[in-house]
Amino acid sequence: MLSRLVTLRKSRKWSMQETADRLEIAKSTYAGYEYGYREPSLQALSDIADLFETSVDHILGRSEQSLELTKSIDEESISLTLDGVSLSNEELIDFIAFTRIKRELSKKETFIKKEA
Amino acid sequence: MLSRLVTLRKSRKWSMQETADRLEIAKSTYAGYEYGYREPSLQALSDIADLFETSVDHILGRSEQSLELTKSIDEESISLTLDGVSLSNEELIDFIAFTRIKRELSKKETFIKKEA
DNA sequence: CAAAAATGTGCGCGAATCGAAAACATATAT
DNA sequence: ATATATGTTTTCGATTCGCGCACATTTTTG
Numbered sequence A, B: 001m002l003s004r005l006v007t008l009r010k011s012r013k014w015s016m017q018e019t020a021d022r023l024e025i026a027k028s029t030y031a032g033y034e035y036g037y038r039e040p041s042l043q044a045l046s047d048i049a050d051l052f053e054t055s056v057d058h059i060l061g062r063s064e065q066s067l068e069l070t071k072s073i074d075e076e077s078i079s080l081t082l083d084g085v086s087l088s089n090e091e092l093i094d095f096i097a098f099t100r101i102k103r104e105l106s107k108k109e110t111f112i113k114k115e116a
Numbered sequence C: 001c002a003a004a005a006a007t008g009t010g011c012g013c014g015a016a017t018c019g020a021a022a023a024c025a026t027a028t029a030t
Numbered sequence D: 001a002t003a004t005a006t007g008t009t010t011t012c013g014a015t016t017c018g019c020g021c022a023c024a025t026t027t028t029t030g
Helices: A004-011 A014-025 A026-037 A044-053 A089-115 B004-011 B016-023 B027-035 B042-051 B089-115
Strands: A066-068 A079-082 B066-068 B079-084
Touching: A004 B079, A014 A044, A014 B016, A026 B004, A066 B027, A079 B089, A089 B079, B004 B027, B016 B027
Parallel strands: A066 B079, A079 B066
Antiparallel strands: none
């Protein structure tokens, strides 16, 4: 269930002990999570996500969320940031237009090439 | 901990019973989640997120995720889609450049205006 | 309006499982 | 080679999960 923990921990070069310490739980408890014979409480799960600076969904290995840009306008689901500054609706709208046009153009290019 | 459940359920106009049925659990079990005196297992939590077509993080009320665009290049965290088509790295890179430049320009504009 | 059905709310219990301590195995460092 | 750190498993008391059941409240139906 929590198979991604191993990767997350090792990419940080932390031992189980160190990870457990940071989470303020016993190493055997943490080990239980990694080995899969224990499940953390929701609070612990949340703490783990915070520690690894990732989402709970990612830790749970849930089918990676795909964020549809057109839907994220005016919705408070996920906020996008660039260089730490959150993306304004205007920037998002510009981007959508920008990319749609680029996609249209690349279609036409292909079409022309085929014709030639 | 799971205070968002009420909203999610009611926005669908489901009774507790109906929700529990869809989740294939007892209504008293589901009620426990909503009232906050019970926590679902990770599997149940995941099922709930699926049922409500939302993320576990959202259900847990975790500080809304912000996705840093520069970090999402080459990372398998969340995939962005536009009009149902997933965003290529190239499109993302272009957008980052595009927006950075726009931001730079708007700074300068302000500067010029101040000078004038 | 009254009866019936559905829904919400809470209790109690057996079963499941949590979290930690401890012991042991294995690896790393001195 | 010995000590120290890390990984892994077992054990156990305490917690709490999930459900059935009962009752209150609301909604539906005739």
